[in-house]
Structures are given as structure tokens and as C-alpha cells.
Amino acid sequence: MRNIQVIDGADNAMYDIFAATEDEFALIFPAGQDVAFIDEVIARTPVAALDHAFAAIWQRRVAKAEAKGIHGILFYEMPQKKQYYPTRRDEAAINPDGTRLR
Template identity: 40%
Template sequence: MKNVQIIDGATNATYSVFQATEEEYAAIFPNDQDLELIEDFFSRLGEEEAILILSPIWTRPILKRDAMGIHGTLFYNNELRRRHIPATKREVDWSDSGINQFQRDLFSRHR
């Protein structure tokens, strides 16, 4: 199972984590992505298929303290963040101007 953190526009800012099967995760995060906007996911797969993939995921919440890592981040109601997300939708491709030197060093080893 892969852990997916949901970042939404809610004011409660809980940013819950849910578990996805390998197949569900691959559908949401193709091509080595680890970031996705829900609008792009729905556009890519179509509403019906996207709902089929997401529905079982909502039945598998996990406490952050029990999660053994976050494998992907799914953004809801965050269209304004689009301009900040790397075009590749990979965390390691963040702009150097938005991360510290230690992140730059780490990310450069994984590009």
C-alpha cells in the first residue's frame, strides 16, 4: 500500500492520509509523479473512472503517526498552487529558489 496525503482548501488544515493500492496509486500518479491536482486526474481519466479509483481509497484512512512515509500528495481545491507545482509533478523538481540547500542537495541526487 502507498500513503497519499490530501491537501485541500479546507480551513481545518488536517491534511489527512489515505492508503492506496499499487494500482490505484499508479493511476493517480503516473510516470514517476508524486504530486497531482484532482482536476488533472479527473481530466486525464474521466469522472467515472476517477471516482471508481478514489472511492475505495476513502475507506482506508491512516493516522499520520502510523504512516510509514508519504508516497504522494493529491491537491484538492488548490488551483492557485498550480503555478508552484513543477511541470513534472515530482517533488524533486521544485525550483531551487523555493527550497533550502539541504533539499537542493537531496533532490539533485534523485533527479
């Protein structure tokens, strides 16, 4: 299983972590990527497959204190964050001017 942290733009968002199987993770994160934006996921993946995957994922919340790492970050309603993740890799995050964030 791989852990996905969901970052939501809602004021009451909790930034929960959910466990996904390898196949579910691959639907959300293309090979080599660990950052995803829900609008892009929906645009490239059949709705039926996503509905099935997310129905299972949402049943597997992982308490943050029990998580053994975060393998992917899924953003909801935060398109402004895309500029920081042009490669969709967390470790390659950059500022809008191209300088590294870390």
C-alpha cells in the same frame, strides 16, 4: 500500498493520509510523478475509474503516527500551488522565479 496525503483548500481541512493500491496510485499519479492536482486527475482519467478508486481509497485512512511514509500529495482546490510543482515532483519544487525551494 502507497500513502497519499490530501491537501485541501478548505479552512477545516485535516490533510489526512490515505492508503492506495498500486493501481489506484497509478490512476492519480502518472509514472514519475508524486504531486497531483485533482482537476488534472479528472481531466485525464475516466470518471467511473476514479469513482471506483476513490471510493476504496477514502475507506483507508491512515493515522499520521502510523504512516510509513508519504508517496504522493494530492491537492484539492489549490491551483495556485501548481507553479511550485511544474514537474509534478515534490523534490523538484521551485519558486516562481525558478529557484529551488529546498
